[in-house]
Amino acid sequence: MDGKDRQILRELQRDGRLTNAELADRVNLSPSPCLRRVRNLEKAGVIERYVALVDREAAGYPVTAFVQVTLARHDRVVVDTFEQRVRETPQILSCHLLTGSSDYLLQIVVAGLDDYEIFMRETLHTTPGIATINTSFVYGTVKDIVELP
Structure with missing residues (x-):
């Protein structure tokens, strides 16, 4: 990748709907x-891939939570079961493996606290192998970008 490729990436990250002619000109x-x-x-x-960025609140998901999950065991069955549940759950936007005291960090969106309770009771609490769950709710955002530098 050279400087021109990086320019192309910068422009496409800003506006993925550019026509090739517009991109070439930029x-x-x-x-x-x-x-x-x-x-x-x-x-x-x-x-x-190319995607549309959707405003979470406008789409009906104003509540964002970050959930730290620690597994009780780390055998293949427990890990695979947990990670498959994560992949199948649309409210979970991202899941990251961590170092430190927790095993995973989940980013979750829901319509409200009632929906979060349902999510917890029907999704996380029913997933075998989870030892602890620690939730932090987002009450403001300082920076949230998807463009790489």
Whole structure:
């Protein structure tokens, strides 16, 4: 990847709906080489996919929680069962493996505290192998971006 590829990535992260002609103009390339570079970035897996960013509150999910989960055991069955449950649960936006006192950090969105209670009772509490759950609710956001530097 060179500087021109990084310019392309920067522009596409800002607006993934740019036409190839608009993108080429912004990065000072002609359309054919620009398209070739974009296709190469896609083929190499640098560009994974194109998505629309949706306002959580406007979409009916104003409550965000970060949940730390510690497993009781770390055998293959417990880990696989937990991670499969995470993959199947739409309210869980992200799940990260951690070092430190917790095993996982989940980012969860729900419509309200009642929905969070249902989520806990029907999803996490019914998942075998969980030892502890620690929840922190977001009451404000200082920075939330998806663009890589």
